Amino acid sequence: MNKTLLFLTVLVIATCGLIYELIVGTLASYLLGDSITQFSTVIGGYLFAMGIGSYLSRFVERGVAQRFVEIELAVALVGGLCAPMLFLTFTLTSVFPVVLYGSVLVIGTLVGLEIPLLLRILQDQLKFKDLVSQVLTFDYLGALAASVAFPLLLVPKLGLVRTSLLFGLLNAGVGLWSTWLLAPVLANPVRLRVKAVALCAGLLVCFALGDRLTTFYEDQLYADDVVHATSSPYQRIIVTRGKRGFSLFLNGNLQFASIDEYRYHESLVHPAMVRAQKVEHVLILGGGDGLAAREVLKYPEVKSVTLVDLDPAITGLAMNYPELAALNHHSMTHPKMRVINTDAMQFLAEGANAWDVVIVDFPDPNNFALGKLYTTGFYKILKKRLAPGGVAVIQSTSPLFARRSFWCVETTLKAAGFWTQPYHALVPSFGEWGYVLVAQEPASRHRALPEGLAFLDEDTLEGLTRFSPDMSPLPAEVNRLNNQVLVHYYEEEWRRWN
């Protein structure tokens, strides 16, 4: 037997073993948040499992070489597929931790079996002191190679999914080449060889598809730690925390970042509030985070705020998640507040109330279902529900990133018969953001801004309606239920920035 090749085998095995550990640890902290706990439990669990493997190795009595190759193939399969599998189960909130720690145990145990078995295969070839010295040297060398390559080369170049598959392939390769290397001590090398080749082929196919898998999965990754993750029937809800506070993501789209959300919400709410004839009864459509409601409640004349959001998971989070409840000043549980989880268009169409102010804070029109909420069909219903002298405001995506989309919303509102006042504000987390204020008749000022706003004062308020040339009006078609042009504009424009 070629000893150099055997030591090379040790090197590869060791690298693979550490890579799987790093992958699972990284995924755990990406997806579950709290990286210190996740890393320490994953590493601890993995080492413990390796201990189990080492212990179990004593029960392998005969056919040690045969077992070794089989274990290589098993590690290749489980380790190679660990990242895609974990991403896949991530959306199933309840089973994800089970799958995560399950794979830590299985991979750790299998990896723990490798070195003891290899030592026994080599025990007749070398003196004990040389054997231990050389095997462990290559083992630790492999660990160094893995820990350097992982953050510097593998994750940036390949991503987690393909890294995992690549090292699965290497492991399977070790299995394959061991069938020749250990041929003298193997009972049936050909059968093992066939298995190894089949496994290599399978992993290669996955690797080739890995590019698509990666873009799909890594959309779910966030720069900061995930501190809360749930799935409702409507969307995936993620809260992350980083140096600059916390952020809410719905289906991977940023809803707000606590550091600058005041800019967005002050700009959304106050221009409408100060121009409405009365502000007694306010309706918020969308805005389930309660942050727009916080701004509305700064006016003592407000008698009722009705918030309609489709998803009870989001309004529940805004009520009960301590940091979010603190950020929205407990607006969701305010006595003037009424929270209704239903379909906004249906609520407006079936209701009979006349609202003094309506704040329309829907997600951007990135699909046909949301696109409906930006059509003349919706705005005509909105117009009927606005009290005389009432004002509504519509968050209208970015006039910079999606310029035609923004002006399409404005054009559509005009086509629905509204007087419109488009404006925008800079929200660093989002970029330049646009709104359209609408009313039955041109709306003038009726009240002062509340005290203590962080972003808006009289001067700033005035400046919001000025558009620089790169955001100035573009001709756009009217968005109707039967053309949904906005969804097409939006998709085309945002694709250029992403």
Next chain:
Amino acid sequence: MELTRRELVAAFLGASVASACTRQAARAPVPGAIVDRAVDTGHKLRTGPLPRAQDFERVDVLIVGAGVAGLSAAWRLSAAGVKDVRVVELEAEAGGTSRSGRNAVSAFPWGAHYLPSPLEDRGPVMRLLRQMDAVTGVDAEGHPSFAEELLIQEPDERVFYRGHWYEGLYLRAGASPEDLAELERFDARMNAFAAARDAKGRKAFAVPGALSSDDAEWTALDALSMARWMEAEGFRSPRLRWFVDYACRDDYGTTAEHVSAWAGIWYFAARQNGKGERSDGFLSWPEGNGRLVRQLASSLGPRQLETQVLVHTVEPGEDGCRVHALDARTGAPRAFHARQVVLACPRFVAAHVVAPWREARPAWMDAFVYSPWVVANLTVSAPPASRGFPLAWDNVFYESRSLGYVVATHQSLRQDARGPTVLTWYLPMAGADVKAERNQALSATYGDWEALVMADLLPAHPGVGALAQRLEVQRWGHAMVRPQPGFLWGEARRAAQQSLGRHLHFAHTDLGGMALFEEANWFGVQAAERALAGMGLKSASWL
């Protein structure tokens, strides 16, 4: 003869669907039933003499048939102030092939389910739409606009091909530059046909067909089939041929081989003006054209419409018509003496009912050929998941002989479209031998239809089995008259439109040669106006 599942699917839906169904896992059958009475009362007309009542109920106008044509006649008469109008209908419900149903989830169509919005502000259909508050205005050029919530919302159409859904009806994915060039050339041809006017200023292809130019330049196209015309014009792209064939099956119930080129072109040219501007789109309602039926029927008082009355003899005379009928529930005979009769039923029924025609069968009779159809309504607990372009109003399978399905709740204004809905599945029996097609459709059991509908849906929606709650199947033995080559501009159709004497007038979509709402409405109004003239009443024509 017992067919295997695969043979059954191949026979009805084609070999591609059949080959997919062998890969489907076993599943529990969806509960449901065949809901029509296709082989029931109507067939009594063919059996010998029936009893006759001695006492005649006197009525000014008797309308036989409460489909769109008959109800349009009643609607026209009511507007003219004629009070003594009676409509009798064989079925338990009015509406004909525009009937609709309703369950806890939604209303749904049993047949016709949309109306292309009119291009111009004229004719009885616009009048009806105004009454429904569906018209929001007319622009300076005379193009009407319609209530947004009634126009089919985007996304309106998608097509399924080999595992994926694609936007639109023409399969663009994988189309070669030659395919696309042919499509462009085809569109240009159709636009030119749409823009064509004759010396009198009539559109070459107009809605309804009766307003089209009768210049030989275009009517000569009626002599050959659409398939032959495509061949002669060098349109050979399989995708384009599929697209045209789909259009023919959709509007005429048969393939391009059995549709005249005039009719095939009419489909693409009549609803646009050739300037690249199309009409506002399709108008639709959850119950389909059942909504239009309801509007027409609202012109009638409570006792003016009687269902389950089987008219078996109409005898035109000097002072009006004598009409003999049976109460379809009790079998009791009834007789009417009407000053005017509008016989709003298809030709093959009229030939049995009109007494003189029983003696001497009209020569034009055999020119009228009807396609059988099968319509199935599948109630699902949620819209089925699919790969590719999202759920649309009209969802079509490229490789199937069915027309796919429409979604009853598509026009709902809800943002969240995940709730239960009803999928309405359409299958025209398009083969050349309509008798054989009819027998095939009628011989299939509920179990067969269940297998067929699911075999059609499952390749596109592997999860639909678990969502399916109930399936109801309606077979239409004579759903649509076929505009076969030579029929639309031939003598037979013109002859069949003539009144028989001064008291018996005819109305039905088959007189237009194309089974469309606008045709039925047009001939209903025309027959009513003839009846008005027959009674010496003056009223400005709506036509």
